[in-house]
Amino acid sequence: MFANILKPITVVAVAMILAVTSLSCNGRSESSSDAKRASQQAEAAVSEPDTLSPDMADWCAEHRVPESGCTLCHPALIAKFKAAGDWCGEHNLPESHCRICNPDLVFPQEKAILESAPQRDSGMGISIFFPKNSPNCATDGALIQFASAKTVERAGLTIEPVLSAVLSPSVEAPAEIILDETNTAVVTSSIPVLVLRWLAQPGQVIKSGEVIAELESPEMPKLKGDYLEAQANWRVREQELKRKEELRKQNIISTATYEATLASAQVTQVELAKAEGFLRAAGMSDDELQEFLTKKSVTPRYWLRTPVSGRLMRRDAKLGELLPGGTPLTLISDLSLLWIEAKVREQDVKKIKVGQQMEFLTDASANRRFGGKVIWVAQYLDQETRTATVRGKILSSSDRLNPGEFGRAIIYTQAANTSAVLVPKNAVQWEGCCNVVFVQEAQDRYRPRKVKIDIGEADY
Numbered sequence: 001m002f003a004n005i006l007k008p009i010t011v012v013a014v015a016m017i018l019a020v021t022s023l024s025c026n027g028r029s030e031s032s033s034d035a036k037r038a039s040q041q042a043e044a045a046v047s048e049p050d051t052l053s054p055d056m057a058d059w060c061a062e063h064r065v066p067e068s069g070c071t072l073c074h075p076a077l078i079a080k081f082k083a084a085g086d087w088c089g090e091h092n093l094p095e096s097h098c099r100i101c102n103p104d105l106v107f108p109q110e111k112a113i114l115e116s117a118p119q120r121d122s123g124m125g126i127s128i129f130f131p132k133n134s135p136n137c138a139t140d141g142a143l144i145q146f147a148s149a150k151t152v153e154r155a156g157l158t159i160e161p162v163l164s165a166v167l168s169p170s171v172e173a174p175a176e177i178i179l180d181e182t183n184t185a186v187v188t189s190s191i192p193v194l195v196l197r198w199l200a201q202p203g204q205v206i207k208s209g210e211v212i213a214e215l216e217s218p219e220m221p222k223l224k225g226d227y228l229e230a231q232a233n234w235r236v237r238e239q240e241l242k243r244k245e246e247l248r249k250q251n252i253i254s255t256a257t258y259e260a261t262l263a264s265a266q267v268t269q270v271e272l273a274k275a276e277g278f279l280r281a282a283g284m285s286d287d288e289l290q291e292f293l294t295k296k297s298v299t300p301r302y303w304l305r306t307p308v309s310g311r312l313m314r315r316d317a318k319l320g321e322l323l324p325g326g327t328p329l330t331l332i333s334d335l336s337l338l339w340i341e342a343k344v345r346e347q348d349v350k351k352i353k354v355g356q357q358m359e360f361l362t363d364a365s366a367n368r369r370f371g372g373k374v375i376w377v378a379q380y381l382d383q384e385t386r387t388a389t390v391r392g393k394i395l396s397s398s399d400r401l402n403p404g405e406f407g408r409a410i411i412y413t414q415a416a417n418t419s420a421v422l423v424p425k426n427a428v429q430w431e432g433c434c435n436v437v438f439v440q441e442a443q444d445r446y447r448p449r450k451v452k453i454d455i456g457e458a459d460y
Helices: 033-046 075-083 108-116 149-155 220-249 255-282 286-295
Strands: 002-005 018-020 159-161 163-167 170-179 184-187 194-198 211-216 301-305 310-315 330-333 338-345 357-362 369-377 387-394 406-412 418-422 435-442 445-453
Touching: 170 387, 220 255, 220 286, 255 286, 338 357, 338 369, 338 406, 357 387, 387 406
Parallel strands: none
Antiparallel strands: 002 445, 018 159, 018 435, 163 418, 170 338, 170 406, 184 330, 194 211, 211 301, 310 330, 338 387, 357 369, 357 406, 369 387, 435 445
8 A cells, every 4th residue: 555654754763664553552640649740730731711722833743742842842841841840750751741641631732623623424434445634633743652662562563664666646446357349249140030059158269150050030931032033033134134235236126125124134133132131141151152042942940150259158049949130149259358347436537548557456366467558438427326437458468357357447647756655554544534654763652644545556
């Protein structure tokens, strides 16, 4: 998971930036009279009348104390707090600022920050996208101080290093693998038919023109008869036209008589072409037509041939079932050529252009990526989902993909040009208004840092 940390992290000595994947802090409260007295003083200090507005300029957001009393930013103030007896020697902070000893400590500035934050609906919401950070976050930069290193050990924290990467601006959307429509054919018949037997099995690879089924149609005898009749009429008209042409050359017949014979022959030729077209539309090939003209067998049976090469995806017709013309009988497609169909949100579709690179990640194996390229972007939105369809052509090997497989598409809208930090996905916590990770500053000290979430890589 890419995380753009919104505030720079200060690292001392050779300490490594670490992401905390689990956090459980059990602070210890002092029971001494000095601690109680300091707690009462701190409580009195923050119990200002509601009519007085806190000085927001006097606030150290990094350490969550008034700036004028921040001993971490101004070490010179330590002596004054010690002289006043306001000092927690165990945690090296003023007792009035020690949140471990005083868990209920709240400064007026903190109240103002929380009150200025927008009110949120208490109901639960479900979204496939990461929630957005609140601009008013009182958690970012807060100090989490454990009592000791042993306390950290007992808390069972898991510390993992972050990684650096180059961020590619992209759009992520749910997607599905579909057939390449330019290499897919739905095989039908133009006349009512019933399938007598199938000669090819689902999943079988077949070549263009190969016989895949034996069909029978009650209209086939009429079509064959019409073709034979048109063939006979054309032969008669053709012979008559040749005789009239010779007579015209000898000036025995007039031009008008010859032209009338020519027109009649052309009409007969058109009828023959029409009858032949009906047979071809029904599924008869050139070889079958020649065989039919030779044998002149007017039967209702003929063969179904595939118009393209590919894999027989399914058989839609049942044996013996009479189907009307145009009913799909089978589907054939080339599975080596597949498309990615993504449903992109309305606000993201304008970023996508034809030719951009994209990837498909399957739900079954998130680590397996298939490269592709955008070939089509819809210019309209679905009225129900308010998403636009984006299609991409898979460029890498698609042997492990199947049509109908679900996953997510990553469309890279720009070239990789931004550095980013990768943190473990389970290190990112939603604390109510922001996505945060916990950064280790010392063995017993951590700070939550607000992060901006983007598309990641595997477990990051």
